[in-house]
Structure formats: structure tokens, C-alpha cells
Amino acid sequence: MTGRSRRRCRLAAALLTALACLPVSAARAATPPAPATRASGVVTWAASADRMGEGTAGQGYRLVVRTSVGGDDLRVRFSNAFGDRPLTLDGVHAGLRAQSAALRPGSNRPLTFGGSRAVTVPAGAAVWSDPLPGRVPAGADLVVSLRTPDAAGPATGHWMAMQTSYTGPGDHTAEESGAGWTGTTGSWWYLDSVSVRPSRAADGAVAALGDSLTDGWQSTTDLNRRWPDYLARRLRTAGTTVQGVANEGISGNKVLADGAGQAALHRLDRDVLSQPGVRTVFLFEGVNDLKAHTGVTAADLVAGYREIARRAHAAGKCVVAATVGPFKGWPEWDPPAEAVRQEVNAYLRGSAEFDAVTDFDRVLRSPYDPERMLPFFDGGDHVHPNDKGMQALADAVDLNRLDCAR
The missing domain is CATH 2.60.120 (Jelly Rolls)
Structure with a gap:
């Protein structure tokens, strides 16, 4: 190092020391930078x-x-x-x-x-x-x-x-x-939202886009037994690269129409795609569109799913879709709504438009009446799973499909 270089290093060190020792009043006198609207991690x-x-x-x-x-x-x-x-x-x-x-x-x-x-x-x-x-x-x-x-x-x-x-x-x-x-x-x-900077071994997240089944209704309050909570515990134990979980469920939410929260199509960017580190969108929604009896057809709901997948893929995210669970016994259930649910689920099971499909309907339904939830998993209203049902949903997720390396 030359003499001039050494003098410059000593000057820089002196300036850093002086800045570190500024009184609080002097530090506050400077105009602070604007708060961040985006976050890394x-x-x-x-x-x-x-x-x-x-x-x-x-x-x-x-x-x-x-x-x-x-x-x-x-x-x-x-x-x-x-x-x-x-x-x-x-x-x-x-x-x-x-x-x-x-x-x-x-x-x-x-x-x-x-x-x-x-x-x-x-x-x-x-x-x-x-x-x-x-x-x-x-x-x-x-x-x-x-x-x-x-x-x-x-x-x-x-x-x-x-x-x-x-x-x-x-x-x-x-x-x-x-x-x-x-x-x-x-x-x-x-x-x-809350973010952290994790180790390189766990540098991704999954965002669950859904309704009250994802939001956790009928799970036990204060015990973190929503299905995304159980999924987070599985991911942490498995040591996968995707370990962050964002629960983006809203009770009563629909894919297509605003009501209980903005529709999934309308809140996708804000609630899901803006979240730092999200690699996968897990779409589990649609039962409220069907049971509301607003005339929504299978073609309508499929078009909504396709739009969510298209936008998520354009943002570089994987998309995993889940089939719509049974809800016979809920007051709004009727055969026409059930027929639409079966048609939607048949599309999901055979679709190549998603990076993976998880069959939540198969997990929850009774083998004796496939239109109805298995009583062991029923939270009591015939549409929302209890804690055991929530855990069964999380256990059905293929952890290896939550990172499709897009």
C-alpha cells in the first residue's frame, strides 16, 4: 500500500468514527430515507x-x-x-x-x-x-x-x-x-406481513390463497392448527428449501366476486405476489363461489383458476391447485352445486395448467358418502375441517412439488 493510500484509509476511518459518535440530535436533523415499500428476504x-x-x-x-x-x-x-x-x-x-x-x-x-x-x-x-x-x-x-x-x-x-x-x-x-x-x-x-432473511438452505416460501378453510375456521383458537400451520411444521422438519408459509385465506372469500374480502382474482397481487421470497402459490378456493347460488358455472370457476395460474406463472411462481372439498350437510348445499363441484374437480385432476394438484376432496370425503365430509374430520358444520382434518390436509401436500424451479 502506498503512503497516499494509507492516508486515505486513515481519513476514511476517522470520518466513520466521527459519524458513529454524532449526537442523536444531529442524526435526527438529517432527512431520513423514505420507508420501504418492498422487502427482500x-x-x-x-x-x-x-x-x-x-x-x-x-x-x-x-x-x-x-x-x-x-x-x-x-x-x-x-x-x-x-x-x-x-x-x-x-x-x-x-x-x-x-x-x-x-x-x-x-x-x-x-x-x-x-x-x-x-x-x-x-x-x-x-x-x-x-x-x-x-x-x-x-x-x-x-x-x-x-x-x-x-x-x-x-x-x-x-x-x-x-x-x-x-x-x-x-x-x-x-x-x-x-x-x-x-x-x-x-x-x-x-x-x-413479516419477513426474515433465512439461511440459504431455506430461502423460499409458499403462499396459501384461500377462504375460511385456509383461514382456519373450526380449528382451535390460539393453538395454530390451521392447515398452513401444520404445513409449516412439516416443512421445517423436512428441511426443504421452501420453509416460509404465508396464510392468505379470508373467511367467506370467493375466487370470482368481491364480498368477504376482495375476490382472489382481485387481491392476488397485493396478498400473494408481493410477498418476499414466495416461490409457490397454493390455490385452495372455490366452495363459496359454488354454494352462494349466484349462477357460477364450472366454466366460470375454471376460467378464474386459469387466470390466477397465468398471472402467477408470469411472475415466475409455481402454482399448486387443490380440489374443492365436500360440503353436503351445509344449508346451502344442493345437487346442482354438487354437480358443479364434481365438474370443477374433474378438471383440476386432469389439468396440465398447474405445476401440481393436491386432491383435498379425496382427503376429506367420506368413503360411504363422497359428497359429505368424513365425520372424523368434520368441524361440526359439514364444510370446515376440525384440527384433525386440518392436519390431514397438510399431510397430503407433496413437499417436493412446492418448488418447481421456474
Whole structure:
């Protein structure tokens, strides 16, 4: 190294030291970068955004979610997709749960957005936090705490979480104690995605696009027994390259028509294709289109499936489709709807338009009445599986087909 090179290195080191020692006030005086709208890494948890009730000014939320894949550099995404005005969030923290609303000592740390402790999400938009150094375990209860100082108008979130989270007035987001969190909620508010940077051996994810069967209705609350949860545990044990799981189910959702959430066709980009690291879209939806008696034909539903596959393939994703499960005994069941279901399933079983097909109908149906769910798997309403049925669905997925190397 020449003398001039050595002098330049000493000068650079001195400048770095000076920058590191700047007082906080000087660091804040600089204009922070804008919050990120995209994230690298792999999605480890997600829930589809939907329209909620009115936002509450000054409300605090301590939201509990279960990670699938572990990794470093945690990032969270907040959505204002259905808001009609900007949404400000502050005091955002992330930690690991000990029990109820209490966190493990030393785990609760502040998140920033473009270097700032607060973020304003424009109406109709979403933002990612900055990466948070440190490792987040797989299969852990991650807790994201936030406050909405001036929220008003329509809120964005996920109504049917099948998970108890916590609410409270005032600002208790930095506290690891659960004492300030005196209320509970069965919904996730504003938070719709979490990503990590996993090891190279587990660098992909699957996004399950579905309705209440994927959302987890009739599974046991607070025990993470939705079929995507069981799938995440299988993937982790198998050590596959695809280990992240995003649950993009909405109760009552349809493929073709808006209603309980935007139709799968209308939310595909936001809820699925925007998720970091997704390699495979797992499509399990259609029973609500059939039982709604809106005149949907097999040809209509097949056209919707084809459109989802086309768009996912164009984005470089694999697509696995699942057959529509039995629902005889549900009040809206009738022979015409059953005939459409059988026609749709026959198409799926013989189609070459997907990278794989999983026969969930065959898993769930009774051998004595194939139009009806096996009683051992029936959650009680004849359309939604119980915990055992959810596990059977996950067990039926061919893990090797979740990465088609597109």
C-alpha cells in the first residue's frame, strides 16, 4: 500500500468514527430515507388485508403471530389498503412472547421506518419497516406492538385471526410487561406481513390463497392448527428449501366476486405476489363461489383458476391447485352445486395448467358418502375441517412439488 493510500484509509476511518459518535440530535436533523415499500428476504408470516371497522385514535395493539421460517433482519409490513386517509403508527416494537401479553425479557425492541420511530402510511398503500438486527426463531410467537395516535376512518386488518391479541389505551408498546394491555382482540390490525432473511438452505416460501378453510375456521383458537400451520411444521422438519408459509385465506372469500374480502382474482397481487421470497402459490378456493347460488358455472370457476395460474406463472411462481372439498350437510348445499363441484374437480385432476394438484376432496370425503365430509374430520358444520382434518390436509401436500424451479 502506498503512503497516499494509507492516508486515505486513515481519513476514511476517522470520518466513520466521527459519524458513529454524532449526537442523536444531529442524526435526527438529517432527512431520513423514505420507508420501504418492498422487502427482500422471505415471508415468515402473513394475513390477508381486509376492510375492518373504524380506526381508534390513541389505541395500542399488541399483536401475536406465529413465525414459520426463522432468520435474521426482521421486517414487518403495515397496510392501509382500505383506509381513506393517511395512517400514522408510532412506538412500533417487536419482541418474543413469554405468555399472554407479556414478552421475554430483553426481546422487545423498537422498529424504525426510514430511520424514524414513526411512520405515516398513505391511503391505499403499505410500508415495510427497516431490518431489525438479530435472529428470530422458527415456530415462535412474535409480538408486534404499535399505537395509532390519530387513526380514524376505515381500518385495515384481518378480522378472523383465530389468535388472541391485546389492546390497551396509552403508550405501552416499549414495555415487556403485559400489565398495560387490558383488552383483547381476535383480529390483527394493520399488520399484514413479516419477513426474515433465512439461511440459504431455506430461502423460499409458499403462499396459501384461500377462504375460511385456509383461514382456519373450526380449528382451535390460539393453538395454530390451521392447515398452513401444520404445513409449516412439516416443512421445517423436512428441511426443504421452501420453509416460509404465508396464510392468505379470508373467511367467506370467493375466487370470482368481491364480498368477504376482495375476490382472489382481485387481491392476488397485493396478498400473494408481493410477498418476499414466495416461490409457490397454493390455490385452495372455490366452495363459496359454488354454494352462494349466484349462477357460477364450472366454466366460470375454471376460467378464474386459469387466470390466477397465468398471472402467477408470469411472475415466475409455481402454482399448486387443490380440489374443492365436500360440503353436503351445509344449508346451502344442493345437487346442482354438487354437480358443479364434481365438474370443477374433474378438471383440476386432469389439468396440465398447474405445476401440481393436491386432491383435498379425496382427503376429506367420506368413503360411504363422497359428497359429505368424513365425520372424523368434520368441524361440526359439514364444510370446515376440525384440527384433525386440518392436519390431514397438510399431510397430503407433496413437499417436493412446492418448488418447481421456474
